[in-house]
Amino acid sequence: MTKEEIKKAAALKYDEEEDRAPKVVASGRGRVAERILEIAKEHGIPIYEDPDLVELLLKVDLGEEIPPELYKAIAEVLAFIYSLREEGHRS
Template sequence: MNNDIPKAVALRYDRELEDAPRVIAQGKGDIAKRIIELAIENGIPIHENPGLVDILMDLEYYSEIPEELYQIVAKVLILVYEIDKKYTSNFNNFLEQKGGANT
């Protein structure tokens, strides 16, 4: 197995609509690179976890993650949401400071 081939899995979770996170994109090589590019372009947080990606790659497209993955995926989602929240807060503070400097 070649570890140099990039892999990516994108999850979506809307607790109002779904019981569990879903696999909404997955791929290797150029497809993985494109998934990552699209995430970056759209401000979607990225978390690297090769072991989890390997497990998620075995799931069917658009399937909910199995119950045995709830805990680890929840930890990843919490981490990603916290990073995103911190980034958004820092960016908003930066914008406020720049706006304040112009008044």
Template sequence: MSDHTTRHAIALRYDGQHTPTLTAKGEDALAEAILALAREHQVPIYENADLLRLLARLELGDEIPEALYRCIAEIIAFAWYLKGKRPVGFIPD
């Protein structure tokens, strides 16, 4: 019996105009490479096993399903906030 736990990673691309798309997914060494690249480029990393399982069903280049728009939008908004970014035309209260 092996104690090895498979590591998974998913990467999404969002340009601010179109629906986020799946740009990378992988297990173990590929997952570690995806995460290392994200860290290198200071991309925030969000961990959620349930969301990962849903997104892993997509093929590379697929848009996220409409049912996940709100969830993904909240994650993107938080990632932008962490990086000090604001949407075009955003006026704070």
């Protein structure tokens, strides 16, 4: 397996009432990333693919809020996910 083929994943949690910013609750490469993706699929959690963004999220410690420089990118991801949920409610 080449370096490009190794899966990478990060999972975020965001509670608007409790958190100032989304937090990284899981991240990893290889088998850990595969398991993160499996769990997301099992629970119907949307998966958003962005190789550059996941590289940046892998640098954030578990349980830590994302840094301010990632706010815009993560806001776009959240908007995408919310739009998927809206479409699901209309179906």
